Amino acid sequence: MNFKNIRFQNKKIRNLIPQFITVAILLSTIIYFVTNAQINMGNRGIAFGFGFLKQEASFDITFSLIDYDGSYSYARAFLVGLLNTILVSVIGIFFATLLGVIIGVSRLSDNYLIAKVAEWYVEIFRNIPLILQIFFWYFAALRALPLPNEAINFYDISFLTVKGFYVPKFIWTNFNIFLISIICAIIAIYFFNNYSRKQREQFGKQLPTTSISLLIFLIFPLLSFTLFGVTLSFEYPVLKQLSPTIFTFDGGLNIIPELIALALSLSMYTATFIAENVRAGILGVSKGQKEAAASIGLNKNQILKLVVMPQALRIIIPPTTNQYLNLTKNSSLAAAIAYPDIVLVFAGTALMQTGRAIEIISITMLTYLTLSVSISIFMNWYNKKMAIKEK
Amino acid sequence: MNILKPSKHNIKTYLPAGIIFILLGFLDVTMNSFFKVNLVAFFPGIISYFFPLIIGFIGLYLIRLEYSGIRNLDILNKNINSNNFNAILSLLTLFIIIKSISPLINWFFLDANFIGNSKEDCTGDGACWVFIKVWFRRLIYGMYPDPEQWRINTAFLLLFTLVGITFFAPAKFKKYFILFLIFIYPFIGIKLIGGGNFGLTYVETAAWGGLSLTFIISAFAIIFCFPIGVFLALGRRSDLPAIKYISIGFIELWRGVPLITVLFMASVMFPMFLPDGTFIDKLIRVLFAITMFEAAYMAEVVRGGLQALPKGQYEAARSLGMGYWRMNFLIILPQALKLVIPGIANTLLALVKDTPLIFVVGLMELAGMIRLAKTNPKWLGMAMEGYVFAGLVFWIICYAMSRYSQNLEKKLSTER
Numbered sequence: 001m002n003f004k005n006i007r008f009q010n011k012k013i014r015n016l017i018p019q020f021i022t023v024a025i026l027l028s029t030i031i032y033f034v035t036n037a038q039i040n041m042g043n044r045g046i047a048f049g050f051g052f053l054k055q056e057a058s059f060d061i062t063f064s065l066i067d068y069d070g071s072y073s074y075a076r077a078f079l080v081g082l083l084n085t086i087l088v089s090v091i092g093i094f095f096a097t098l099l100g101v102i103i104g105v106s107r108l109s110d111n112y113l114i115a116k117v118a119e120w121y122v123e124i125f126r127n128i129p130l131i132l133q134i135f136f137w138y139f140a141a142l143r144a145l146p147l148p149n150e151a152i153n154f155y156d157i158s159f160l161t162v163k164g165f166y167v168p169k170f171i172w173t174n175f176n177i178f179l180i181s182i183i184c185a186i187i188a189i190y191f192f193n194n195y196s197r198k199q200r201e202q203f204g205k206q207l208p209t210t211s212i213s214l215l216i217f218l219i220f221p222l223l224s225f226t227l228f229g230v231t232l233s234f235e236y237p238v239l240k241q242l243s244p245t246i247f248t249f250d251g252g253l254n255i256i257p258e259l260i261a262l263a264l265s266l267s268m269y270t271a272t273f274i275a276e277n278v279r280a281g282i283l284g285v286s287k288g289q290k291e292a293a294a295s296i297g298l299n300k301n302q303i304l305k306l307v308v309m310p311q312a313l314r315i316i317i318p319p320t321t322n323q324y325l326n327l328t329k330n331s332s333l334a335a336a337i338a339y340p341d342i343v344l345v346f347a348g349t350a351l352m353q354t355g356r357a358i359e360i361i362s363i364t365m366l367t368y369l370t371l372s373v374s375i376s377i378f379m380n381w382y383n384k385k386m387a388i389k390e391k
Numbered sequence: 392m393n394i395l396k397p398s399k400h401n402i403k404t405y406l407p408a409g410i411i412f413i414l415l416g417f418l419d420v421t422m423n424s425f426f427k428v429n430l431v432a433f434f435p436g437i438i439s440y441f442f443p444l445i446i447g448f449i450g451l452y453l454i455r456l457e458y459s460g461i462r463n464l465d466i467l468n469k470n471i472n473s474n475n476f477n478a479i480l481s482l483l484t485l486f487i488i489i490k491s492i493s494p495l496i497n498w499f500f501l502d503a504n505f506i507g508n509s510k511e512d513c514t515g516d517g518a519c520w521v522f523i524k525v526w527f528r529r530l531i532y533g534m535y536p537d538p539e540q541w542r543i544n545t546a547f548l549l550l551f552t553l554v555g556i557t558f559f560a561p562a563k564f565k566k567y568f569i570l571f572l573i574f575i576y577p578f579i580g581i582k583l584i585g586g587g588n589f590g591l592t593y594v595e596t597a598a599w600g601g602l603s604l605t606f607i608i609s610a611f612a613i614i615f616c617f618p619i620g621v622f623l624a625l626g627r628r629s630d631l632p633a634i635k636y637i638s639i640g641f642i643e644l645w646r647g648v649p650l651i652t653v654l655f656m657a658s659v660m661f662p663m664f665l666p667d668g669t670f671i672d673k674l675i676r677v678l679f680a681i682t683m684f685e686a687a688y689m690a691e692v693v694r695g696g697l698q699a700l701p702k703g704q705y706e707a708a709r710s711l712g713m714g715y716w717r718m719n720f721l722i723i724l725p726q727a728l729k730l731v732i733p734g735i736a737n738t739l740l741a742l743v744k745d746t747p748l749i750f751v752v753g754l755m756e757l758a759g760m761i762r763l764a765k766t767n768p769k770w771l772g773m774a775m776e777g778y779v780f781a782g783l784v785f786w787i788i789c790y791a792m793s794r795y796s797q798n799l800e801k802k803l804s805t806e807r
């Protein structure tokens with residue numbers, strides 16, 4: 001058929017044809033895949049469905065934030081994996097931001113040496129695949145740590161060994177009341193800040209906002225300790241001899257080496273990208289702004305805090321959001337060193353046991369999609385809040 | 392205090408004194424770290440520990456001057472010695488570097504073992520490079536049979552020669568060489584490595600591995616993900632709602648999930664979607680997954696470039712009577728792609744750095760081979776050497792790529 005001879009006079013019809021073809025191709029592919037999947041599953045005698053989630057999982061997980069053992073269901077195992085993923089992502093995001101900001105600012109330092117060292121940090125850690133860094137920390141660096149009986153001792157309360165980092169465990173009574181007191185403190189600080197802003201805008205009064213907020217934040221939990229019976233005690237790890245040569249630590253909280261290696265490499269790797277964002281953001285604030293601020297008599301710290309940073313943050317936040325998302329997704333590399341995250345627990349062990357590839361992989365992917373979307377929604381909200389409010 | 396402050400008048404006496412102080416500090420640190428000799432052991436512990444810092448600081452203080460007229464001194468003061476805080480930071484940085492250089496050199500070279508064939512030959516405390524030497528062929532070629540390895544070499548040699556010829560070819564023929572490289576060469580290369588006919592024995596893809604597999608996967612994924620990404624980006628900015636939303640959905644789906652789950656999908660879920668008995672090679676499934684994954688990222692980068700172009704460019708192209716495709720390929724894309732070279736380079740870099748993930752489906756490139764080699768009973772405890780080597784190799788590749796992209800950006804920049 002010669003397309004040149006056909007004249008589509010009507011633009012609407014002309015536009016419909018490619019759309020129709022695309023949709024048709026997509027639909028037929030989906031239908032083809034679904035029918036194949038049905039036939040395949042029929043052959044193997046498994047029916048599509050999520051009923052297996054209620055079955056007993058009967059496998060153990062080495063590290064869990066909530067109660068779990070083999071007698072719990074697959075759904076519970078999924079939850080354990082999800083919480084572990086969130087845990088390592090949150091730790092990673094915190095340290096990556098801290099390190100990233102320090103290095104990003106260092107790259108702009110007047111001091112030639114500091115700037116160079118920061119630059120080489122970025123060049124080195126950005127250009128090595130994350131998975132290799134994880135392997136390096138887990139299989140090479142952390143394996144060189146001493147055995148429990150020769151542990152590196154931090155003031156007799158925490159111990160670094162090849163089996164992990166043993167730290168004191170917090171033992172709470174009435175933890176709920178403590179949490180409520182913290183929430184109350186945050187609400188009180190929010191209202192106080194609103195009030196002080198109004199005072200400033202209407203009457204020009206300056207209230208010591210920071211110190212009063214801090215005071216509130218200290219007093220509320222203290223009250224909960226003294227009046228409402230909240231207590232906190234620590235359980236310290238103690239060296240225990242299992243046999244003449246084998247030692248271990250009893251009690252306390254063990255941060256497993258998998259978690260350390262993963263959090264360390266995730267934050268060191270992501271910090272390089274965040275550092276570049278921070279640098280670009282600070283450089284993106286025009287020189288005139290700094291000069292104007294200096295000319296009205298602000299000192300160097302005030303310029304950074306009041307003039308440069310608020311403007312730089314607007315440039316920094318959107319790409320940094322992307323980095324947070326990447327970090328969350330990269331935490332799935334945990335599977336490579338057997339940190340029990342959602343991929344290892346659910347898409348690994350559970351899939352192997354049940355053989356329900358389609359259901360499990362879709363749940364895993366949907367979970368990551370939800371995590372990604374929720375982080376990006378939160379960051380969009382924050383971004384809007386920070387954006388220039390034009391009148 | 393004013394007498395102690397360096398000024399233009401007393402700099403002639405203060406400069407040598409300051410230099411002597413600084414040199415003393417460096418001498419102490421160097422002796423400490425390289426020869427394990429503590430020159431100032433007669434001081435009490437903590438002072439002896441911080442001696443170089445203190446004396447170096449005094450030295451730097453003595454030579455700090457706003458303007459001395461001595462060129463090198465002024466440069467030094469401006470860059471590392473502008474105030475007390477900077478002076479301490481500079482000294483700390485330098486001392487830490489000196490302190491860490493000596494164990495590194497010892498581990499890498501002085502205490503390391505280079506000669507031998509087995510783990511028993513590694514007697515020093517340093518690195519056991521014998522491990523890398525013995526496993527070198529496996530690390531490069533994977534499980535590819537030894538007598539057939541010339542095929543991989545030939546394929547890559549051919550590629551490099553072709554790239555070289557293309558680079559130096561007259562501008563007239565360059566286009567054809569590039570088209571040949573992109574559309575025809577990959578299949579010649581795969582046939583050469585895979586074999587099966589033309590008198591070459593068949594080597595199954597499960598035997599491919601090592602660094603060569605990293606290159607093969609990266610090259611194929613780069614070639615395919617680029618055009619797919621461009622089309623997805625155009626689709627996302629299309630006026631046709633069906634195409635637009637399908638593109639958005641496709642891009643966001645791939646970008647929202649980690650590559651590792653995509654690879655899981657390709658290896659365990661995808662076979663369920665095919666008619667019973669059909670078998671698609673593992674390597675092809677993996678390539679498809681990586682390509683689609685990176686194409687979604689590429690699409691977002693290209694979209695950034697498309698959005699950055701002023702509307703006038705579209706209108707000008709339309710007013711010349713160009714259709715949609717001619718407008719995009721002749722006017723819009725050449726400008727948009729040039730704008731986003733750093734983004735494209737970053738995506739390709741991410742692709743290369745993602746290749747080690749194929750271990751989840753059982754394929755072993757460089758990092759995977761190291762994992763295999765270090766679990767060999769004869770070579771236990773070689774993780775450090777292996778991962779340092781792999782890290783160095785990947786670092787060189789990625790650093791070279793990022794440097795090249797920076798040069799390309801400068802070369803194509805039309806701003807003066």
